[in-house]
Amino acid sequence: MxxxxxxxxxxxxxxxxxxxxxxxxxxxxxxxNEIFTVIxxxxxxxxxxLNSLNRLIDLVPASRCSGEIKxxxxxxxxxxxxxxxxxxxxxxxxxxxxxxxxxxxxxVYGLRMQGIREPQRLAEAVERSxxxxxxxxxxxxxxxxxxxxxxxxxxxRLCMARILAGQPDVLLxxxxxxxxxxxxxxxxxxxxxVLKEKYTIVLVTNNVAQAARVGDRTAFFLMGDMIEASATSxxxxxxxxKRTSDYITGxxx
Amino acid sequence: xxxxLTQKIAxxxxxxxxxxVVLPVLIILAIIVGKGASAISxxxxxxxxxxxxxxxxxxxxxxxxxxxxxxxxxxxxxxxxLAAVYLVEYSSDNWLSRLVKLxxxxxxxxxxxxxxxxxxxxxxxxxxxxxxxxxxxxxxxxMILPVIITSSREALESVPKHFRIVSLSLGASRxxxxxxxxxxxxxxxxxxxMILGLGRAAGETAPILFTVAAFYxxxxxxxxxxxxxxxxxxxxxxxxxxxxxxxNVRYGTALVLLTLVLLLNLAAIILRSxxxxxxxx
Numbered sequence: 124m125x126x127x128x129x130x131x132x133x134x135x136x137x138x139x140x141x142x143x144x145x146x147x148x149x150x151x152x153x154x155x156n157e158i159f160t161v162i163x164x165x166x167x168x169x170x171x172x173l174n175s176l177n178r179l180i181d182l183v184p185a186s187r188c189s190g191e192i193k194x195x196x197x198x199x200x201x202x203x204x205x206x207x208x209x210x211x212x213x214x215x216x217x218x219x220x221x222x223x224x225x226x227x228x229x230x231v232y233g234l235r236m237q238g239i240r241e242p243q244r245l246a247e248a249v250e251r252s253x254x255x256x257x258x259x260x261x262x263x264x265x266x267x268x269x270x271x272x273x274x275x276x277x278x279x280r281l282c283m284a285r286i287l288a289g290q291p292d293v294l295l296x297x298x299x300x301x302x303x304x305x306x307x308x309x310x311x312x313x314x315x316x317v318l319k320e321k322y323t324i325v326l327v328t329n330n331v332a333q334a335a336r337v338g339d340r341t342a343f344f345l346m347g348d349m350i351e352a353s354a355t356s357x358x359x360x361x362x363x364x365k366r367t368s369d370y371i372t373g374x375x376x
Numbered sequence: 377x378x379x380x381l382t383q384k385i386a387x388x389x390x391x392x393x394x395x396x397v398v399l400p401v402l403i404i405l406a407i408i409v410g411k412g413a414s415a416i417s418x419x420x421x422x423x424x425x426x427x428x429x430x431x432x433x434x435x436x437x438x439x440x441x442x443x444x445x446x447x448x449x450x451x452x453x454x455x456x457x458l459a460a461v462y463l464v465e466y467s468s469d470n471w472l473s474r475l476v477k478l479x480x481x482x483x484x485x486x487x488x489x490x491x492x493x494x495x496x497x498x499x500x501x502x503x504x505x506x507x508x509x510x511x512x513x514x515x516x517x518x519m520i521l522p523v524i525i526t527s528s529r530e531a532l533e534s535v536p537k538h539f540r541i542v543s544l545s546l547g548a549s550r551x552x553x554x555x556x557x558x559x560x561x562x563x564x565x566x567x568x569x570m571i572l573g574l575g576r577a578a579g580e581t582a583p584i585l586f587t588v589a590a591f592y593x594x595x596x597x598x599x600x601x602x603x604x605x606x607x608x609x610x611x612x613x614x615x616x617x618x619x620x621x622x623x624n625v626r627y628g629t630a631l632v633l634l635t636l637v638l639l640l641n642l643a644a645i646i647l648r649s650x651x652x653x654x655x656x657x
Binding site: 177179182184206207209210213214216218220222223232233235236237285286289 | 538539543544
C-alpha cells in the first residue's frame with residue numbers, strides 16, 4: 124500500500140457555499156487501488172468532498188472551490204475537460220438512479236455520448252461491465268427491458284456497470300447501500316473488494332461498520348474539517364483524536 | 377340550523393354552481409350543432425363560395441386557417457422551445473432571466489386585438505410584407521409564444537433533476553444531457569403546449585383582422601405573400617357583413633371552426649394523459 128502511486132493529490136482545498144464553509148483546508152493523498160473510505164456525521168462535508176473529485180460540485184450554483192486537486196498529476200480544474208474527468212472518475216449515488224431507458228441503453232449511455240456507435244463494441248462493453256458488477260447472469264436475457272423494473276440492489280449494480288462501461292480509473296461511492304437490504308449491501312461490498320484490483324475506490328458511508336469491513340484507509344470528517352486519516356485498522360483500534368473515537372463508538376452522530 | 381340541513385343546502389348550491397358551468401357549453405354546442413349540422417356536406421367543406429358567398433362552400437377559409445396555424449407553429453415552436461430550454465437549463469437567476477420571464481407573463485396578458493395592431497405596424501407596414509399569410513402567421517406566432525414557452529418550461533422543469541446529474545456524471549456534455557436525457561422526457565409536455573397554442577391560433581379573429589384576412593377571394597392563395605380567407609374572420613363576415621346568408625351556412629361555419637379547435641384540444645388532452653400514464657419516475 125505504501126508504495127502505491129498517488130491517484131488523487133489534494134492540497135489546501137476549500138469549498139464554500141455562499142458564506143458557509145463545507146470543506147476547509149483539505150490536504151490528502153488517495154492512492155491507486157485502495158478503498159479509501161470517508162466517515163462522518165451529516166453535514167461533515169463528505170458528499171461535498173466526493174463531488175469535488177469529479178467536479179459535480181460545479182452544478183451547485185453557489186459553490187466556490189479553491190486550492191488544488193490533481194488526478195495522476197494533472198489539475199482537474201485547469202488541466203483537463205470536465206467531461207474527460209467525469210469519464211475517468213465515475214460516481215454511484217446514494218439512491219439507485221437508472222435512467223428511464225433499457226438496461227442495455229443505461230450501460231452504454233456514457234459510450235454513446237463519446238460517439239461510440241459500433242454495435243459490436245457496445246455489446247462487448249455491456250457484457251464486460253455487467254459481469255464486473257455481477258449483474259450479467261441475472262439480466263443477460265432481458266437487456267432490452269426497462270431498467271426501472273430491476274430491484275433496488277440490481278439497479279445499484281447496474282449503476283456500477285454504467286460507470287465501468289466507460290473504463291474509468293476511479294469509482295466514487297456516495298453511501299451506495301443506504302437504501303438497500305443487508306444481502307444487497309453485502310453483494311455491493313464484495314463487488315467493491317474485487318473492483319479495487321483494477322480501480323481506485325473512494326467510499327463515503329454513513330455506516331461505520333461498512334468502512335471497517337471494506338476500507339484500506341479511512342478518513343473522519345467533521346463540520347468541514349478532516350479530523351484524521353489513517354489505515355482503517357488503526358483508525359478503528361487506536362484513533363488519534365478523541366472526536367474520532369467518540370464518533371466510531373457511537374457517542375454522537 | 378340543523379347540521380344535516382346545512383349540509384344539504386351546501387351540497388345543492390355546489391352542485392348548482394357546477395351545473396351552471398357546464399350548461400353554457402352544452403347549450404352552445406346544442407345550438408351550433410342543431411342549426412349548423414344540416415349545412416355540413418362534402419361540397420360545403422371542399423368547394424369555393426359562390427353567389428356572393430350565399431352558396432357554395434368554405435374551402436378557402438378552412439385552407440387559409442390551416443395555413444395560418446401551420447405558419448404560426450413553424451415560427452413559434454422552435455423559438456419558444458429554444459427560449460424555454462435556455463431559461464430552464466442555462467440561465468441562472470439573474471436580472472435578465474427575470475426580465476424575460478416577466479415579459480412572457482405580460483405577453484400572455486396582452487389582448488389579441490393589440491397583437492393585431494402590432495402585426496399591422498411591424499409586419500404589414502414596417503417589414504413591408506403587406507397583408508399576407510406571412511404577416512398573419514407571424515402575428516399569431518407571437519400571440520401563442522407565451523403558451524408554448526410556459527408549457528415547455530413546465531415540461532422541462534418536470535423532468536427529474538437527477539436525470540441531468542446522472543447524465544453529466546457519465547461524461548455527457550451539457551448539450552448532450554439536454555438532447556438525450558431532458559428533451560425526450562419533456563417532449564409530450566411540449567407537444568401538449570404546441571397543440572393548445574394551435575387551437576388558440578386557429579380560433580382568434582383579431583390578430584388576423586388587419587394582417588391577412590380577406591373578405592372574399594375568388595381564388596386560393598398562391599404564396600405566403602398572398603392574402604387568404606380564414607374561418608374566424610369568414611364567420612364574422614357572413615354573420616354580420618353580408619345580408620341574406622342562410623342560417624345553416626353561418627352555423628355550419630361555426631361548427632367547422634368549433635370542431636377544428638375541439639379536435640386540437642382533445643388531441644392535447646389525450647397526449648397529456650398518455651404521458652402521465654407512461655411516466656415511471
